[in-house]
Amino acid sequence: MAGILAMILAGGEGSRLFPLTETRTKPAVPFGGNYRLVDFALNNFVNADLMKIYVLTQFKSQSLNIHLRKAWRLSGIGRTNRFIEAIPAQQRVNKNWYSGTADAIYQNARFIEKSDPDHVCIFGSDHIYKMDVQQMVEYHKEKGGALTVSAIRVAKQHAYHFGIIEIDEEGRMIGFAEKPAVEDAKTIPGDPDHVLASMGNYIFESKTLLKELYEDAADNESAHDFGNNIIPKLYPQGNVFVYKLSDNYIPGEPATAYWRDVGTLDSYWEAHMDMLKPNAPFSLYNKNWPLHTYHPPLPPATFRDPDEAINDVAQSLIGAGSYINGATIKNSVLGFRSHVCQGVVIKDSIFLGNAKVGANCRLTKVILDKNVEIAPGTVIGENLEEDRKRFTVSDEGVIAIAKDSRIGF
Secondary structure, eight states, X not given: OTTEEEEEEOOOOXXXXXXXXXXXXXXXXXXXXXXXXXXXXXXXXXXXXXXXXXXXXXXXXXXXXXXHHHHSOOOOSSOTTXXXXXXXXXXXXXXXXXXXXXXXXXXXXXXXXXXXXSEEEEEESSEEEOOOHHHHHHHHHHHTOSEEEEEEEEEGGGGGGSEEEXXXXXXXXXXXXXSOOGGGOOOBTTBTTEEEEEEEEEEEEHHHHHHHHHHHHTOTTOOOOIIIIIHHHHGGGTOEEEEEGGGOOOTTSOSSOOEEEOOSHHHHHHHHHHHTSTTOSSOSOOTTSOOOOOOOSOOOOEEEOOTTOOOEEESOEEOTTOEEESOEEESOEEOTTOEEOTTOEEESOEEOSSOEEOTTOEEESEXXXXXXXXXXXXXXXXXXXXXXXXXXXXXXXXXXXXXTOEEOO
16 A cells, blocks of 8 residues: 555653653553553554554654664665654744644644655554554545544543544544543443544545645644544544444454553553453464564573572563562563562562562562662552652552662662
8 A cells, every 4th residue: 555654643741651751752661571652553554564654753752762773673675665764853844842743743744745645644652452554544445535533432431531423324423522521422322331432543635634734733723633623623524434443353353452541550550451361352462463572682581499489470471581589470561681589579560671679579569660679678569658658659559660760778
């Protein structure tokens, strides 16, 4: 599909994920032991063989840029029309940083004009899900609309987080409200407990997109955002359609599509716990949908049973280069180079990588960012009042410890 250009929005500040976003942009946050959040959006395009991709960056992008260079560099030899290229915010058209999602695309409109595609995919990069984007492209072409918006079914009580959609029998958008109050959100007909929510992923007919971007940029009253401005203006014209993620088929995946916004510490933690369930709704093991990323040159994880101690590891993911020395690890994800000493008990926790946990520590419902070292005998997660004095603690009691911290020394 040479006529398809993708633009991935990867500039999110991610303030609700602090301290994981203290030194990196949200799409660069590690996930699942091996990956970064941006990997899931990129895999959705690469596995669909759509590989003309610009990644638009902005806040604290160095970590993301390094990852893209290591994991997603495509050789131009023989196929110069295939690329994954990071585009930093450059204040090219004015002296402002991106003021909204539409403004981010507008400030990079020259890349669309230069590529001259028939259609432009504009996707976010901080959600956990799988989608064969080519199927959405085919739906968009079949409908012949100016814009197709991907959508998911979510519980009504969460409506205020999303753009809420109404559609007719043909899949045409006939109503849209950006982040309405829960009591005002229009539910799915026949299902009063759920709404149809925008995923923030769009496929535009190229000429329509450019026209709308330039008109929006000239409107000083606009928030320059797709959800607040572009979609409400377009859908009354009758040429905006909606593609349901539940209609997307990937061999080997459950019929019920999984999608998770990991914008908070609680949702980030919950998405990891989902992967650890016996019948996980999101699998890392589907050979029909490989999840590409950067793997550092590390040995396999090592498990040692010292004298009078044994490892007890269950329902967990352990990253390469990890060294587990007579510890108990339950329902946890440990990233690359996690070093866990004798007598340690880890439950319901996530290590982003290169952690060192001293002997006889107890960690419960803890997220350790990279390069964290914890002194022997430290207990975290059993007294939230004390934990709040030292760490970031979420509403649901998830404890996050910042990158490069040394605890208990």
